[in-house]
Amino acid sequence: LGAMREFCGQTMDAEHWYKEVIGVADDSIEAWTMLGNMKLEREEWEPARKIFERILLKQDKRDPYALLALGNVYYSTAKPDKSKPKDDKGLKRALEFYTKVLNRDHRNIYAANGVAMVLAEHGRL
Numbered sequence: 001l002g003a004m005r006e007f008c009g010q011t012m013d014a015e016h017w018y019k020e021v022i023g024v025a026d027d028s029i030e031a032w033t034m035l036g037n038m039k040l041e042r043e044e045w046e047p048a049r050k051i052f053e054r055i056l057l058k059q060d061k062r063d064p065y066a067l068l069a070l071g072n073v074y075y076s077t078a079k080p081d082k083s084k085p086k087d088d089k090g091l092k093r094a095l096e097f098y099t100k101v102l103n104r105d106h107r108n109i110y111a112a113n114g115v116a117m118v119l120a121e122h123g124r125l
Helices: 002-007 011-024 029-041 045-058 064-078 088-104 109-121
Strands: none
Touching: 002 011, 002 029, 011 029, 029 045, 029 064, 045 064, 064 088, 064 109, 088 109
16 A cells, blocks of 8 residues: 555655554565655655664665665765765765675676766766
């Protein structure tokens, strides 16, 4: 139900349904991931970070999607924009997560792209 609501643009309802699933099945990686993705789409970086870290800590420390999502969170919060300079520490953290994914699956194009983005931010591409 949450995914259908989200598809229809009813994100508050979708979030409610994801939380309902989590309330019944706290170990549902799918529900946690869907909720985390909603936070990413809204650029709610800190809640998204906490959700994906939770997946890694409590459910599957090698979950490639959660690792990739955390790389994206750190990259998104570290890249420079008009209001803030580049955060090298955050970019390094993003690179660590992308590299973890690539170490487990060297053909993961999303992680490879993440590495390329970080290298480009450092002027190394």
